[in-house]
Amino acid sequence: MQQNKKMIQQGYNTVAKKTMESPVMRELDELISQVSTFDTLVLIRGESGSGKEVVARRIHEASPRAGKAFVPVNCGAIPADLLESELFGHEKGAFTGAVATRQGRFELAEGGTLFLDEIGDMSLPMQVKLLRVLQERCFERVGSNETKHCNVRILAATHRNLEDMVAEGTFRQDLFYRLDVFPIEVPALREHTEDVAALMSIFMEKLEAKGMRTPRFSTSAMRALKVYGWPGNIRELENLMERLSITHPGKLIGMNDLPKQFRTLGMVELKVNDERADQDALMTSLLARPSEDDFDVALEVSPANVKPPLPVEGIDLKSYLQDIEQWFISEALRKEDGVVTRAAQLLGLQRTTLAEKMKKLGVL
Known part of the structure; x- marks a missing residue:
């Protein structure tokens, strides 16, 4: 079971290993390794799209809670008046539309990890309620007086400057210090561009696994x-x-084949309009000339790369396939925020079929 889990989670582990070429990512890897084995609160900071959830998942997978659920919640994507119910659950009739009792994310993550993404978008009243849970490890469902105790590790993330928000009065100082026990800064991609090729390989392997043909990249395109x-x-x-796999499947990508914004070779923005116009004209002229570097293959992914190797000690195929099924169901539910109907559509299944599989495999 554990061996299967490691093979299935190879995507996340591959990201970790392949992006360690740069010093900043090696430092990040070290921080993850240091904090994973403890239940310490971790505040993951970084720009949007920098990989904060991947870091959170790596911490969970390397922790003693790895066998339990990893439950992500985007605090910025849920309306403020619904976030309390989403986190703590509600009783039937607690408010208009509450036609049945519903577990919240804290209960779903029991024994595992709750990832609070974009926590800087949380309203002040909700911050007070979260602070109480962090301090006392208990909560009540909306519409209930019954106190429930929880055993959940909290990981939080934000792209905002929380110190500025504290100074402005939009984020509670006591909550900030409660969360900021072990801060981790995820570097922007521009700070570790030496990892671009490795990351491209990872994403292309994922696309190949989905049946798409990925392009090859020339030296000029990579530069x-x-x-x-x-x-x-x-x-x-x-x-x-993904875009280039659709427009150039199996083809060699030269610099001219890249979208316009990628063909400036990193030139800085000039303030003088005339100088900028001259620069654009020069770039247009240069890009119109094919270069030998446009025909040299610098990066490509073989379809064979996406097939998991057969372990030397063999494999329990039935158990492995069951674990793959369980993993894909869990991923579909995660991507669709627990909505079974949409998860079933994502997996190409009828809702009733998915519900039966969830019950059989013990997927919440």
């Missing part, structure tokens, strides 16, 4: 991608890989 500023960080890189 352009490594000097690009990546304002959208790792998420922008992943989206680019």
Whole structure:
């Protein structure tokens, strides 16, 4: 079971290993290794798209709670008046629309890890209630007076400057210090562009596993991608890989084949309009000329790379396939925020079929 789990989670582990070429990512890996074995609160900070949830998942997978649920909640995506019910659950009739009793994310994460993403977007009244849970490890469902105790590890993340928010009065100082026990800063992709090629390989392998044909990249294209500023960080890189796999399946990508914003070779923005116009004209002229570097293959992913190797000691195939099924169901439920109907659509199953499989496999 544990061996199967490690093989199935290879995607997350591969990200960790392949991005360790840069010093900043090696430092990040060391911090994750140090804190994973403890139940310490961790505040993960970094720009949007930099991989904060991946860091949270790596901490969970390396912790003693790895066998239990990892439950993510995007505090910025849930309306403030619904977040309390989402986190703590509610009783039937607690409010209009509460037609049945519902468990909250704290209960779903019991024994495991609750990841509070974008915690800086949480309202002040909700911050007070969260602080109480962090201090006393108990809560009540909406509409109930029964106190429930919880055994959950909390990981939080934000792209906001919480110190500034504390000074402005939009984030509670006591909650900030409660969360900021072990801060981890996830670097922006522009700070470790030497990892671009490794990350591209990871994303292309995932696309190949989904049946898509990924392109090959020339030396000139790779040079352009490594000097690009990546304002959208790792998420922008992943989206680019999918886009190019659709527009250039199996083809060699030269610098001219990249979207326009990636073809500036990292030139800085000039304030003088005339100078900028001259620069754009020069770049257009240069890009129109094919280069030998446009025909050299610098990066490609073989479909064979995405197939898991057969362990030397053999494998329990039935158990492995069951674990794969369980993992994909859990991932679909996570991506669809626990909505079974949408998760079933994502998996190509009928809702009733998925519900039966969830019951059989013990997936909440």
